[in-house]
Amino acid sequence: MAKTIYLTTPIYYVNSVPHVGHALTMLVCDVAKRYHAMRGEPVRFLTGTDENGLKVLEAAREAGEEPQAFVDRIAGSFRACWDAMNFAYDDFIRTTEPRHVRAVQHLFEILRDKGAIYLDRYEGWYDVSSESFVRESDVVDGKSPDGNPVTWVSEENWFFRLSAFGDRLLEHIRAHPDFLLPESRRNEVIKFIEQGLRDMCISRANPGWGVPVPGDPSRVVYVWFDALINYLAATGWPDPGWEELWPADAHWMAKEIFTRFHATLWPAMLMAADLPLPRHVIAHGWFVFGDQKMSKSKGNVLAPLELRDEFVAHGVDPALAVDVVRYTELRCLPYEGDAAYTREEIGKHYNADLANDLGNALNRTLAMVQRFGDGVIPSPEAEAEMRGRAVEARVAFERAMAQYRPDRALEAASDLVRFLNKYIDSRAPWALAKSADPALRPVLRSMLLGLRAAEGLFRPVVPATADAMASQMGLRPLQEWALVGEEESLPAGGKIGEAKPLFPRLETKTRPSEPRGAAPAPEPDYVTIEEFSRIRLRVARVLEAEPVEGSDKLLKITLVVGEERRQVVAGIRKSYAPEDLIGRQVILVANLKPAKLRGVESQGMLLAADGPDGGAILLQPDRDAPEGAAVH
Numbered sequence: 001m002a003k004t005i006y007l008t009t010p011i012y013y014v015n016s017v018p019h020v021g022h023a024l025t026m027l028v029c030d031v032a033k034r035y036h037a038m039r040g041e042p043v044r045f046l047t048g049t050d051e052n053g054l055k056v057l058e059a060a061r062e063a064g065e066e067p068q069a070f071v072d073r074i075a076g077s078f079r080a081c082w083d084a085m086n087f088a089y090d091d092f093i094r095t096t097e098p099r100h101v102r103a104v105q106h107l108f109e110i111l112r113d114k115g116a117i118y119l120d121r122y123e124g125w126y127d128v129s130s131e132s133f134v135r136e137s138d139v140v141d142g143k144s145p146d147g148n149p150v151t152w153v154s155e156e157n158w159f160f161r162l163s164a165f166g167d168r169l170l171e172h173i174r175a176h177p178d179f180l181l182p183e184s185r186r187n188e189v190i191k192f193i194e195q196g197l198r199d200m201c202i203s204r205a206n207p208g209w210g211v212p213v214p215g216d217p218s219r220v221v222y223v224w225f226d227a228l229i230n231y232l233a234a235t236g237w238p239d240p241g242w243e244e245l246w247p248a249d250a251h252w253m254a255k256e257i258f259t260r261f262h263a264t265l266w267p268a269m270l271m272a273a274d275l276p277l278p279r280h281v282i283a284h285g286w287f288v289f290g291d292q293k294m295s296k297s298k299g300n301v302l303a304p305l306e307l308r309d310e311f312v313a314h315g316v317d318p319a320l321a322v323d324v325v326r327y328t329e330l331r332c333l334p335y336e337g338d339a340a341y342t343r344e345e346i347g348k349h350y351n352a353d354l355a356n357d358l359g360n361a362l363n364r365t366l367a368m369v370q371r372f373g374d375g376v377i378p379s380p381e382a383e384a385e386m387r388g389r390a391v392e393a394r395v396a397f398e399r400a401m402a403q404y405r406p407d408r409a410l411e412a413a414s415d416l417v418r419f420l421n422k423y424i425d426s427r428a429p430w431a432l433a434k435s436a437d438p439a440l441r442p443v444l445r446s447m448l449l450g451l452r453a454a455e456g457l458f459r460p461v462v463p464a465t466a467d468a469m470a471s472q473m474g475l476r477p478l479q480e481w482a483l484v485g486e487e488e489s490l491p492a493g494g495k496i497g498e499a500k501p502l503f504p505r506l507e508t509k510t511r512p513s514e515p516r517g518a519a520p521a522p523e524p525d526y527v528t529i530e531e532f533s534r535i536r537l538r539v540a541r542v543l544e545a546e547p548v549e550g551s552d553k554l555l556k557i558t559l560v561v562g563e564e565r566r567q568v569v570a571g572i573r574k575s576y577a578p579e580d581l582i583g584r585q586v587i588l589v590a591n592l593k594p595a596k597l598r599g600v601e602s603q604g605m606l607l608a609a610d611g612p613d614g615g616a617i618l619l620q621p622d623r624d625a626p627e628g629a630a631v632h
């Protein structure tokens, strides 16, 4: 049997609360976990909490709680947040658990027996906030390079012979170009090791909290030495069966704990114990605010569930609002550099990608299958172009995942959705229907096939949205990766379900566009730009049109406006036959107070010019505009 794919996040310090930065690494692993599971591959996703160390002890004291009660409470809040975020971790390890303590002590003993650990005196500075020893030369104005206060330590302590592993580490890194990713960070590690490694102090005087050094209870194991072992401890090591998981396939983290800890200390510890090294160690960048990393101490944390709740308040279903956070985080993933994950960025991607691209593709496909295909999934083969694009998207997704680029995988899924929208525009099913063209059914099937493939590709990232897409298509969730883009994914003859908008558009603030120079003096019939901007004009597409009974002037028109449907009654029957309107883009006054005309509700008004004969000439964008786009 194939070895289980083993993926890990860092274990989070319990002196903080879960924020969108922590959630980012969770998400990256969760997407990989769900993707491998869809491929039918055995996979295990580990996360957890780092509960030893002085920093946690100090946080417990500050909170006025017993340390154990404190870590229980905060570890619980991490779990609760991750569960609410739909992160499908398989194991949650806590460094206060016996299985972890046992593994730490066991590895310590092995290394001490092998002579890789020895007793010596440590005199120097310690940065509690980063839990790291700091060189004298790196202390400036009483602060560590991370800007934290340092305390003087003068203790007899245990040391790890890190200096002995520099050459072997370099050799391994050079022989395995994808051991450390991305390449830019790998190069930093090489430089760091080439400068020479020093032995590392790996114990501290026992403050009554931490993993006691075996045979030396006056000291505890240094928290980083202890924490890294969690990855091995969770395999059950040294009990039989641990090799089913070890070596880990990917340790994911952000850059600050890459070079010194995961790319140097950890592999050296494993080498010293003659244990296999992880296959890939991968660091992404930070979510930043201005030039600062998001962190509790800087007071700039954004909690994932708070963000979710903002979208719930906006009218998004709670399960789908979690997906908004998941989607936008992955969309903003800083792989090489850092990224601003601000409400502005989030709103932009929400509107453009979810409300607009995905919403339109879903809504238009279902509406058109309903209207032109009796709401039934057609049987003829899909057009080769769509099949080709869907399979191409799947392959691009797979390639990206094989290169540990979930952000690019998402891009492949989004590309397919954008292609689907273009396909609908260019194949114009409304026109095919009008001319009774036999291509109509294959085109409708192609649209559904594209949508079904998008459901599969989006599933690892936004599982609840994928479920909603499947249910609207009247299908069971597409769980099998190999079917993505294939005809078998789309059983013919079924009735499609009810189309419901998933992601209502966020109203963006109107742009300030003051005229340059002196403003002209207002005259009685001017409107100000603010007054004008209160009128919400939107691009909409006509889905259906029919005469209003008992009137020779009025047409009842159903419109798609982004994610929304609208019905308007327009007095244009003399100028347009209903079938000429279907599929056409129009400009809608979207916030006109609803009114009843001949007993039929009209939820807006279409803009039209007066024709020479007193008829109406509808306004239409010069070329296809995104549906729902604002008109200024």
Ligand code: MSP
Pocket (backbone or CB within 6 Å): 009, 010, 011, 012, 013, 014, 016, 020, 021, 022, 024, 025, 050, 227, 228, 229, 230, 252, 253, 254, 255, 256, 257, 285, 286, 287, 288, 293, 294, 295
């Ligand atoms: N306890 C150590 C890790 C030990 S692993 C053996 C630790 N914990 S932490 O709570 O500070 O979490 C750091 C990790 O959280 C980062 O490496 C990253 O995975 C994630 N992130 C925390 N803040 C982040 C950002 N602002 N941006 C991106 N990732 C963030 O270090």
